[in-house]
Amino acid sequence: MYADHDPIVAFLGLGLISGSLAGALKRGNWSADLIAWGPRAPSLERGLALGLIDRFSLDLPTVVAEADVIVIGAPPEATVQLLPEVLDLALASGEPVVTDMASIKGVIVEAAGTSYPRFVPGHPIAGSENSGIGAAYPELFDGREVILTPSGATDTLALNTVERLWTTAGAHITHMSVADHDAALAASSHVPHMVAYALTSMLANHALSPMQHGGGALRDMTRIAASDPLMWRDIAMTNRDAILTAMDAMAQEHDHLRTLIAEADGDAIETLFARCRAVRRQHDDILNPLTLEPEQTD
């Protein structure tokens, strides 16, 4: 229905997330070309062979000059590195819409500055244990949330364009402030990782090697402790204040439960456990949106 108006989309970096977005746009009959830039040819050639993009270039200015929408597909630190150069090139050409997909927004918005209102910070809550363009699949965003963190100065048309990109890909859009995004994600993703790390450390340092007697509970509670150490170091460093705040709240809850157990307050313990069961079940649909995607991580 928007066929006459579909903008040319350029992906800077082509991996699991950006490749899946490209595939989802193709699935949605996006009528304009999908192009890509990257520092090396192999993943771009693979994306071309898979039919995810129409063409690519290793020259960044060429790709920026051709694009109507630029999607930066990189982790937080790499996005922070790349963004100033992209915005400079964008200012010097036709002022395309620019958006990113990094999981922390504070450092990104800081790196972007205020001189380019057509930059729209974004974060799709989707991923996989696998990585790389070969793992991309067009259903990755179906039913998933994409959080955008526009400011009052963000260009409305640019915002609308980014929203249309994601809804075409099957996602639904939420708007949040940068601070709220980073605080909410600290609680929903970053601190759960810190908890898995702390639990795994406790087990590793325990005299009785309790991990050798683990079952399904331990399998789930330590799985994400095997995540990429470098990536999680970056997240711990770039979202530090929000993570510390949520870790303090976590420590307080843990200490509260410890007190109830020490006092052998069975009724209060059961009430707390029953509330947790209810809360978890209320969120089953969000946490398991599609049985199609059993291996999703965030």
Place this chain on the structure above:
Amino acid sequence: MYADHDPIVAFLGLGLISGSLAGALKRGNWSADLIAWGPRAPSLERGLALGLIDRFSLDLPTVVAEADVIVIGAPPEATVQLLPEVLDLALASGEPVVTDMASIKGVIVEAAGTSYPRFVPGHPIAGSENSGIGAAYPELFDGREVILTPSGATDTLALNTVERLWTTAGAHITHMSVADHDAALAASSHVPHMVAYALTSMLANHALSPMQHGGGALRDMTRIAASDPLMWRDIAMTNRDAILTAMDAMAQEHDHLRTLIAEADGDAIETLFARCRAVRRQHDDILNPLTLEPEQTD
């Protein structure tokens, strides 16, 4: 090969675990009868119809009198209730071997007393999110660990009989002291549950409703917070000291990681995360023993 010597096994209570053990013994061509007692007929009738047992009775003395080996299939509290009566009946008949499968051993051994050396405390590290005899399957123990906690006074022949039961069912045997078992399980199973409860409480109490933005990490880290509140209240109460000790160690690790993040000590953070990844991967085979059983919990 032991066909001439297979003892008659009686299951007291017929659910997922005991039904699976019965099925595993049938699969292993156990040549003697498998019988069962329970307070109500339906699950016993179901077990008979499924071919898991050969006959049953609602009269406990009858079943105890007939059995060579008695397997109590009940949670900790119920096992504590039933055990003294079973041992009295056993003393009054042919002194059959008695074993249990409860996940905490301290309260069980205390309830058993010291007057029946043919009692062998046990705990299979296997389970499922499903429950009841209808969910039983003979592969449940394949590759899994069964921890036995005999004392110096435990009868050796009784111990050997219980070991043969479990190895026939596909499990491998570990011996531990009662205190070590309860401390190791506090760390490997009970405290991971307490951590999932504390994390879920933190998220439920958070002003930004972060659970609404959860992905795969949060799915795994909160799954067991939906466990049965009554059962986990019992575990928190019956293994209290060991759980408090492991919770303190967990709190210390969490606080240590918080300090590293507050100090922005990137190298120490990365070292800690890398060690956790290595430890988790070393235990992948134990935590995921068979792809056949994707839904196991402990």
